[in-house]
Amino acid sequence: MDLAALRAQQLELASRIVREDQPITTTPSVIAGADVGFEQGGEVTRAAIVLLSYPSLELIEHQVARIATTMPYIPGFLSFREYPALLAAWDQLSQKPELLFVDGHGISHPRRLGVASHFGMLVDVPTIGVAKKRLCGKFEPLSDEPGALAPLMDKGEQLAWVWRSKQRCNPLFVSTGHRVSIDTALAWVQRCTKGYRLPEPTRWADAVASGRPAFRRWQEIPR
């Protein structure tokens, strides 16, 4: 793999990311969550996409795709490692969502093209990036109260909101993926958070992608 070429590709794609809200924004009735996990020591990439109804936030569909891993993890190039599997899972959906949450950064990336932005652009759906760790940029320490907020700044521009979704939990990094402003991204993440650190779409995608016990229970003991 040629990192210089991938870096150039990121700059090109990043220039096409829409950081503003859509002129016509209607309330979504279906919101998706996407996440990626690995198996067999990393040789297999497993992507999961879940569909939740809104505003009830109930799981209505989940798809999992497994493909041979094509690239190693290199900070700043995560999307090239994860998007092939995500696209495979996306194609398996019986219906497409109106809003998409992706586990990872959106524009809060060195070249402004985190996995949420890259994948969001590929499927061309309003997308939000929800990351659990900082990749770049700086922010002031948050107070301990849940709801504490601080802008993630880099080179003079705000790239995300650092938001403490729950008490005694590390904050989340919420950013524009594609076709959603940073403020609107935060508003949707807040509306979809129900008492846990992660918003429901990413929480379920995470559970499905990594075979969490909570999900297996729901999966193996239905009805």
Add this chain to the structure above:
DNA sequence: GCGACAG
């Protein structure tokens, strides 16, 4: 030159 570094 010395750290930092999504998942």
Add this chain to the structure above:
DNA sequence: ATCTTGTCGC
């Protein structure tokens, strides 16, 4: 991300 049980704290 993943390897992994119990355990400390609210």
